Amino acid sequence: MVYLDHAATTPMHPAVIRAMNDTMTTFFGNPSSIHRYGRDAHTKLEEARQVIADQLGVKAHEIIFNSGGTESDNTAILGTAYAKQAVGKHIITTTIEHPAVIESMKFLEKQGFEITYLPVDKKGQLLAEQVASALRPDTILVSIMFANNETGNILPIQEIGELLKEHAAVFHTDAVQAYGKLPIDPAAYGIDLLSISAHKINGPKGVGFLYKRDGLSPPTLLHGGEQEEKRRAGTENLAGIVGMAKAVSLLTPEVQRAHSETYQQFAKQVFSVLEEQRVDYRLNGDPDSKLPHIINLQFPGVTSELLLMKLDLKGIAISTGSACTAGNVEPSHVLEAMYGKEHPAVGESVRISFGLGNTEEEVHSFAELLARTVLGTKK
């Protein structure tokens, strides 16, 4: 079995599991309780917050713990829209966002908000100038992902943040795929809100956080108790949060750089085997601005669903990157945005995403199997 779908989710690091086990065993108290059990749990909670804040170079109270990427995106977008609707109802985003962003936008459209979906070019890239020309006096929010989960493309977030310094619109970025892979400096990049999920960085599922810049009023969706300074009600998922902080602490800049080099090597290995075997393939995305762990490849004449199934039978897990509804692979909205709905790449592309635990031998035998399977599947 070879797992090459780390952009969908990652296995937990053993140290994360240990940290979570310890927390569940010893620190079961409610962090809001005033007795010793509660105080001890509260201490663990705040230690985790500090670890994460230090790594991101932000203040501890700028971190709001929640249930993950989807909640962060929904909170940032819906929360900001509701809070600012008296100022304006125009929002800017892109056509290649994660469903957690796109569906939040569609939900707002039904409530009278006006959304501009910026198009991307054939490489799936966007120019900061597109944002500049879409901005209006009534624009209240700009939400653009840091890096795309299907192609790995890194978008010009720093440039966009720079030009938004001149405008009152709130700047949100979904950094779920980029986090732990790239240096991210929210203050320097002019980011107001940033979405993060733990399970994409070898942490547990169902936990994440929203970074909220100091001074910005908090977008709040869940109302109830006073947890997270009243910004996100509900008893904290302490074991999950401690596990996430452990996963973050393992991703030092040196480790991130080493991973980056390893995954670039893996990608090269796949390309060279495909070339040796004379397999016709095309890379979807922007080779000059891409996360190292994701490669999205089109194999002309090969249906992606069939390729996925054949590889699955041989113990290989890759994906198309797009949503899967009731066992059917939906056409990728990201590839459609890049090439147009009718382009063959939309139905002939697969996503391979590397992660912790993948070895050179594994990647090599995968690449040979991929080449054989593609050649054997071609119409």
Ligand SMILES: *Cc1c(COP(=O)(O)O)cnc(C)c1O
């Ligand atoms: C996985 C992912 C999400 C969703 O995060 P969850 O924690 O699974 O809700 C959001 N955005 C991007 C870019 C992702 O890759």
